[in-house]
Amino acid sequence: MWLVFLHLFHKRETIQYPEEKVKLFPRWRGRIVLTKDPDGGERCVGCYLCAAACPVDCIALQATEDENGRRYPEFFRINFSRCIFCGFCEEACPTYAIQLIPDFEMGEYNRQNLVFEKEDLLINSEGKYPGYNFYKVAGIDAGIKGKGQGENELPAVDTKSLLP
Amino acid sequence: MPTIFIDNLPYEVKEGKNLLETCLSLGFDLPYFCWHPAMGSVGACRQCAVKIFKDENDSTGRIMMSCMEAVKEGLRLSIADPTARAFRKQNIEWLMTNHPHDCPVCDEGGSCHLQDMTVMTGHDYRRYTFKKRTHVNQYLGPLLNHEMNRCIQCYRCVRFYREYAGGTDLNVFGAHHHVYFGREKDGVLESPFSGNLAEVCPTGVFTDKTLKQHYTRKWDLTSAPSICQHCSMGCNIIAGERYGKLRCIVNRYNSDVNGYFICDKGRYGYEFVNSVSRIAEPLIRNQPVEAVNETALMRHLEGLVTQFPLVGIGSPRASMESNFALMELVGKENFFQGTNDDQAYLERRMVEMLQQDGLPGVSLKAIENADAVLILGEDIWNTAPMMALAVRQSVMKTAADQAVQQSSLANWHDAAIKELVQDKKGFLANITVADAPLNKLATISAQDCPDNIARLGFAIAQVLHPVLPPVSGIPENDLQKIQLIATALQKAERPVIITGSSSCSETVIKAAYNIVQSLRATGKDAGISFVFPECNSMGLALMNVPSLENALERIRTNSDCTVIVLENDIFRHIVPEKADMFLSRCKHLVVMDSLHNRTTEKAHVLIPSATFAEADGTLVNNEGRAQHYYQVYMPFNPHIKESWKWLDKIKKLKTPSAGRSALHPDECLAELESVLPQFENITGVMPSHQFRINGQSIPREPHRYSGRTAMRAHIAVSEAKPLQDGDSPLTYTMEGYPGIPPESLTPFFWSPGWNSGQAVNKYQQETGGALRNENPGVMLFKHNKDHIGKFITDYPDPFTPIPGKYLLLPQHQLFGSEEMSAYSETLSELIPDMVIALSGNDAKTLGVTDGAMIAIEKNEFSYPLPLKIRNDLKSGIVLVPAGYQAMPYFPWGSWVKLRV
Ligand code: SF4
Ligand code: SF4
């Protein structure tokens, strides 16, 4: 009883949500977004790794290509009614496209509304990892840089030359 | 059997093998790149290093390439040795110094041998800080994508393309670490086996371009074991689906049939399944709303099948199950082959020869192992591509075997053997109507008219078996050829004769028959292979029912019939006037098919059939091998059903009390076997639909299949129960038996650490050998070794051209002549032009030059085409591409007039 009485004078843990917002940190794993690269292009390259990593299989997408050979998702769907916010997708993503952000306010009366399509997921920002553009470091020419023009690349080989 | 020691444990192994294949056969994981079980070793990639010790006291050992070392009694090697491991890891690290950062956008990813080997060796961190070498890519045509940066210089591509498949337009250019694998300049790859590069290349340099259009990773595919539908070879394939669309076809290893490869028609022909001209709903024509649902359709059909006599038209491209279901519905006396008289007769003759006269039909594997091949009148490059590849292997192997006999080399020592062989070749005689691509390989080649080809054949048989009456009037310069061919066949231990129906000539088939029987009479183990036109032509011919013309006759006498046409465009089998007459006389015309064509246009009732990817079925290939294909996916569209399921429903309308009718393919086959004894044992092609392993079904989806709870969430967020077809032991889930299933039920090759198709190693009893518990299909012919049928002595007269008339013969094209693959958009780019070919002499007589429009005429039939003069043709013959979509059926094998 004495203990209970003492607690009256402790700092209160209860937050008056929703009037008072919860303080969330940048790495908090909440709602999932798809980010854009520094040039404003879609970051996701439709590699399917997030979908494969997802333990509840709630990500489905279809990759497609634009006329330059740049790959992007034709559709990208996350069923948030299944998502357990484990962050495996973010960990698997080789392009920093998919990120979990500090937001959990996604309650819905109708479960169907928890199915997010690419339009709902895509944000106009680089999110937590600014500065990375996969197509600048990849070997393919997807309209971002030509063959042999990347920072880590030598000029394309001239097969007719026998010089070392 | 020698004993070798691997990491100090003794193993009994097979003699004559190299250490790499031996280790793999024993189940060890040993990385490799350049070695290929079908192509042998060259020791180029340095990846398969192991340590070999002199004896048990040697603790230093030396690093050797396991693919270049032969098995020796008492040999001691170590795979786990730290230096050997470090070597392998270092090798990958070097390969990776220039490897692009591409996996996320690389189509190989998830089934990449390089990824697997990198993980296997443990290389995981890039230490090399210098820049990567890069390459520009080439346009290689519509079938393959080229991304040269990813190359690891293993040389597999050129070895396959040039040496294995005989292509010339892919090569290696440049020097040192600049070597480049591609064409001299951009252009379409010429070889019809180029698609195999996607599987042969261990990296993503060559990838399937059609898959790229709807790219899906291997782990996301719902796959099932299937059989290629585009020629009579019956190659085994794996077909993969995602989101209701067929995505790709890859090879399914079968040691007796196609081995490690398939042709491009088989790999890329699948697009017809996704075609926009698929029949999507049942239609009842000539009523205000034509599209109907199943209930309305059945109500309508009830009247048609109960009140009118039935006639059924079968199909050489429909499964045994469907053809048999139609026969059961209409009754055997009312069931007709969907092929014309001439074709049906030729096929019947070939079946009889195999069935009654004891001709030993041989598999593709046996052709590969033949030591002399004679082809009579069949352009197998175009009608049976994988057979042409097998013939090429026979020619190369025979030369290699002869070379090896004079040295101590093992037969897997590819580079050394090639050095020794130089350009020596095994024996191949290719006697065809027109110049054929295989002639490049042939010791003897000739072009002639079918009757003369037959006479040549009869003369060869006569030399082999002199009791036969001689063939009179053989031209002087042919005599030497005949003698050469006969001697080569006589000298060979395993000669094979190949012929088929595409020269439209019974005499050619008879001549081939005589040759094989002559060889057998002299105690030779000779084999024959007949090429049939379509994937189930053999199955239909085995049913032994009358031809399409007989159906025509039936309709002429009683036009008050309901005619049911099963998956058959009859305009491909008879001339248009006859087809039109036939179709217009049917009181009711019910057509079941998957794609719209000229016959479906005329149908009164149209029923949407499933394609091979959406169906279970059994096909009989050209040697009489029955093989089963399994449903890859259930179509989203509920109207699309397997023809045999539709027919079964229709049968219930006719005889509601007909008791149990077959509901599953295995039950259909059991019924087929009991009604038609020639199909004895065909039930052995598949296990019962109730077959389970430890109570578990076999999953069509790999355990990493993704998106299960999201793929259909946009339609309804609550997941539906997984689909169930119940027709086979395969399920539409990722749950089920996790181990290696019985061979014919293998939906994909995968093994821990082996994500690429190379995982097939783990499924084989020994690398390159038969699969574990292999069921390579059921052979429907029992070969009686001692029975040698009667010889044929009614030789044809020499071919004499009739002035003003020409013998019309079909030119089969690899792409374009087969019905379904021609619907594939990608392949349609590669279809050669429609031309009519005449010899130079004939063109001169007609006074025409290249490009002139010439009409082919017979009775009311007339069809104009531009001319192409071909000097390989004999005078008196006119050659026209067969089976093109826009073209009608031509009266093949008959005499026609030409109008300039
Ligand atoms: S892992 Fe990243 S790049 Fe790959 S599909 Fe997912 S979001 Fe796109
Ligand atoms: S070839 Fe293999 S390792 Fe190389 S980028 Fe493609 S998937 Fe990755």
Ligand code: SF4
């Ligand atoms: S292209 Fe592929 S098969 Fe050819 S050498 Fe390079 S990695 Fe090997």
Ligand code: SF4
């Ligand atoms: S040879 Fe015939 S059966 Fe084999 S893959 Fe090619 S088309 Fe298909």
Ligand code: FES
């Ligand atoms: S596999 Fe042995 S060296 Fe390439």
